[in-house]
Amino acid sequence: MPIYEFECEDCGETFEELVFGSAEGVKCRKCGSDRVRRLMSAFGFKSGSRFVSSSGPAGGCSGCAGGTCSSCH
Numbered sequence: 001m002p003i004y005e006f007e008c009e010d011c012g013e014t015f016e017e018l019v020f021g022s023a024e025g026v027k028c029r030k031c032g033s034d035r036v037r038r039l040m041s042a043f044g045f046k047s048g049s050r051f052v053s054s055s056g057p058a059g060g061c062s063g064c065a066g067g068t069c070s071s072c073h
Contacts, residue, residue, distance in 0.1 A: 009035040 007014050008028035
């Protein structure tokens with residue numbers, strides 16, 4: 001079962017959820033809303049020890065100067 005990241009469109013909460021099949025039925029853990037959208041995970045874009053963005057090799061987030069950052073999610 002894959003783990004996906006979601007963001008609630010109502011309260012902005014970001015969370016992970018184990019999902020089998022479609023993402024239908026996923027609800028926000030914080031507010032219970034079913035208005036959630038699946039996010040692209042940084043894990044899916046990791047190449048070797050560096051994260052890759054659409055503009056080329058980059059840090060996992062704007063706060064990472066070294067290209068790898070365990071605090072990015």
